[in-house]
Amino acid sequence: MTLARILAVLLAGVVGTAVVMTRDIVHQALVFGLFGLVLALVFLLYQAPDAALAQVVVSGLVVPLLIFVTLAELRGRSE
């Protein structure tokens, strides 16, 4: 359990850094969704499965969707 927790927190650090290092904004939204799923795993391992459930939906679905729609709209206007 403790090992899984340490690994999950380290993974969150790695994926979080990957979000910052990703230059292309569309790719960044996808990596951010992945980061949200890793965070949900951390919540799960720290005995907060209900928070993990909400995290999956908000970070894996709603936030990337908002970013994609905004990008589609902005690119539509600039062309």
Added chain:
Amino acid sequence: MSARSRDVRRRLLVFAVSGAVLGTALLAGLLDLAPATSAGSDLAGLLVDAAVEQRSPNAVSGVLFDLRATDTLGEALALFAASAGLQLVLRELPGEGRRHEPRRGAPGRSVPATSDAVRAAALALVVPTAVFAVYVTFRGHLSLGGGLQAGALAVTALALVFLAGRYRAQRHFAPDRQLDVLEAVSLGGYVLVGLAGLVVAGAFLTNVLPLGALGELVSSGTILALSFLVAIEAGAAVLLIVAEVQEEPLEREEPA
């Protein structure tokens, strides 16, 4: 030295200073933190006593919908305000008309067709997810789950319909008008339950319904009622937010 490398150096300086401050604060906080699992602590004992008294074995729901029910009302209001605000910002302005043909993604980008595997997997998961959402709604006081999580699951079920390429079906199952009504009625219901506590017991959001037996499906009084109302409110609010941003590039024409 070029302007660009000076800019990079300036940014690195800002990063170093703010990183050092944030890191110190984080380290100080971590050193002060209680152990992650402390089942024997005083707080755990108090929560177990409260859970038995409220007939809500899930202490988290007991805190959210009884001890801290006013906070939860504030959170539900925040979701309500978010969806109302987004609808206001993205409303149809004069001069904007509805697009006749939905735009397929950004202009100049061809959208690949949804693969059969994605379609089949998404459609197969819709009904189990919806059933799970109902299950979680009515188990919030007994075990893991409760209002917000159930609402999120309901949103997931409809997102799966969308993922399967059935945008119109998704809008058919969750029309904006009904969602608006559901959202307002459930939030109003939450306030009414709170006012009932104020009238009967003299304090806002006091648990006034019959508590029932510990572990029964219908028990824990207003905790179950409030959890159910928050499930509807959260689900409707997030669905409205998703629907509003989906509609924006799909159906709206630029003002001429």
